[in-house]
Amino acid sequence: MIKGNELFGAHIRRLREEHDLGLREMAKMIGVSPTYLSKVERDEFAPPAEDKVRAIAEVFGSDIDELLALAGRVSSDLTDIIRQHPVELSALLRTAQGMSSVEIAALAKKARRTKDG
């Protein structure tokens, strides 16, 4: 889980320490230099590119979309989906603006029924 208003860097540093993982070791796992990871973890550098964020999510078993959001990004497969029906999906998303997570989840459920059944 992501704590309060934890920034991306602080969040992954906490995860890394909770998993007793060294900086160099983790850097190797996600394919960046230790120096870079250090700066990212202290939020001195902006969060890395999408593929690196995905690698991090995989290491810790985090939800990819949630971690990408914390990194200020949106998964590229989602923007691809929007570009296929820009008018309708833009309207849908703007309506979802201001709704609660529970309400949106209910809407997603309704969508699944519409699609399957």
Next chain:
Amino acid sequence: MIKGNELFGAHIRRLREEHDLGLREMAKMIGVSPTYLSKVERDEFAPPAEDKVRAIAEVFGSDIDELLALAGRVSSDLTDIIRQHPVELSALLRTAQGMSSVEIAALAKKARRTKDG
């Protein structure tokens, strides 16, 4: 309306010619150089940044989200919305993947009812 599989550049060139607008004149309206617009229109350069695409949509009265989609982009306010509820909205969008425009429009309508009460 966007024709068949018209690229961004070809599309805005057609719009411009239909409106009897000169290249230099339009370039001035949207705040770029004529050179740049010429290259964009022939799809030699990638579509411009979001603000320029918005300016173009305004000139021709096009739907902004539709034109942004043709430019390979998604409005930044939409990605902001997604980042506020990444888990739920990602699920919703992936479910919408493969649905028809009509089905998605119906879902958006349902959402509006949910929201308003």
Next chain:
DNA sequence: TAGTGTGTCAACTAATCACTAAACGACTAA
């Protein structure tokens, strides 16, 4: 006390993005 592991600092960099300036040939109108 030499060696190893920890994170950090300063200084760069390669690639991509989003453009611009100036000159050019073809055409038109005066």
Next chain:
DNA sequence: TTAGTCGTTTAGTGATTAGTTGACACACTA
């Protein structure tokens, strides 16, 4: 016939993104 307009060509540029390298100080331990 020269001045004005059209879109195009060549040759760049400044800003941003997404990182890297190598040296460094500190703590532990054999």
